[in-house]
Amino acid sequence: MSDENLILLSQSGDNEAFSQLVRKYSADAYRTAFMVLRDRDEVEDVVQESFLTCYRKIKSFRMESSFKTWLYRIVVNRCYDRLRKLNRENEALNKMSLNLKNGSEDIHSSIESRLDLREVILDLKPEHRLVLTLYYGMDFGVQKVADILGIPVGTVKSRLNSARNMIKKSLTVKPI
């Protein structure tokens, strides 16, 4: 059954229809939130709260976006709330975070020394990591990523470009 039909049924009080939406999207919502928060308990709370928010507001959902976009936007906002609450961003900054906009030789050397792109990605600021996760991991287009994150398309492109350029340089730099 299409998302639209499931939403219409949910709006008429059909809990089973909403449960189908939960079963369809909860795993990817969890993975996306985990890419940002990296804490299983926090992530589970975020996903659960996000679906509860959708459930409470389902009757006012006007199909102006897809359910998936709406859900991810809620998940992302919840993640940001958590980050603010836990002050994770400051913590991340203290942990040698990479500023993609000011790509420098230091970055390249750190990539070279570790040669582990996963580590590099995990060291990115959460909002940068989120763009990569949604674009590459969840297969959203640039416009959808911008919609979900509530940022301009140009910002999404700029973050993608920075990430590609960073990887490109790391791949072209030959280890000594």
Place this chain on the structure above:
Amino acid sequence: MSCDNTILMLNDFLDETLSKNEERQVKRHLKECASCRSEYHNLENADNTLRQVICEMVADIDVPRYLSERIEKSILDEKRNTLPSRLATLLKTPAVAAALLFVVLAAGFLIYSSNFNPVNQQQVAISDQDNKQYTDSAVDSVELPPTTDKIAAGDNNEGILGALNEVQILDSDAVRNPEDQKRIEPENTVKESVQEQPGSMARISRDRSPAPADDTAPEGLDEPRPAEEQKTALVTSAPPGMGVGMATPYDGTLEATPRHGDFIPAKPVYLPQGSVLENVTWLADEVSQDYRTGSNYFTVSQSRLKADDFAFIEKLSQVSNVNINGWQGFIKESRPEPGDHVSGTVTTLRWWQDEWAFSVSGDLPAEEIIKISTSLK
């Protein structure tokens, strides 16, 4: 297109955000220019690597095994928890609060009148003497309060009835306009109201059944009344909050059955051919209708939602889901329990609708049970 321009557009080319025309120009240039082509391949390589790493990272995340189930349960909990809060919000509405206060006052007046009105006491005595069940020692010495004098002096029906009707108007969605009220007011419902002793198990007799107190019944009592009026009069005959159970054997319609709750029960519009309503059982917040269809039986139950109703949800694996007019229903087939008056497989369908729990159960095929359930109005 120049190399500089092409290089600037390579990321957009990968993002697929170029216009068709720009895309064509970039493609054309990449065909012609080896340098830009090399630059593009490096970027494409980085893009592929990034995609691969991110996808692997995402795929490696272990999703908790029962994540969906937990979310679904939290939604059910939410639904359960919001019912009382919705009621609380409703009660904060001035009009509802005023209506509720009025109901309480009217009910108090009814109880007071039933206790201290000598006319009522006399009628109770006469009525119950016929049944050889009554002792009237408790009411002999009760002094008649001045406020009930008027009622006792001949306006008795109007006085009590006025209060009764106002109670039922607030309770019943079916009766809302003054016309209905006027239509009901002249009717006599003393018989129902006086046959109960507050705090004791009520004994209900219907006007149209062979009445034990026919001789003493006020004028007009035997006149047949429209079902709705009769029903609304019966609403007020049970003291509020009375929780006694009572099974009333009856072979007529649900509307004409004595009621002991403050709600109008849902009734199946569809009944299998030859179905007869045999029994209606009222509890405080629950009503069961027993139907017989030839040699088969089925029961339609309706009760106010209770916390433990949701325990049923835990056993989802044992049941199948069906849709009852947009509400999720759970259907289950089981062998009859000892003492059940059926011998075949019993099909039970349960669902929740607003603040009500419904069940339709019987030794009928599942299709029939579903058909009956979806026809409840």
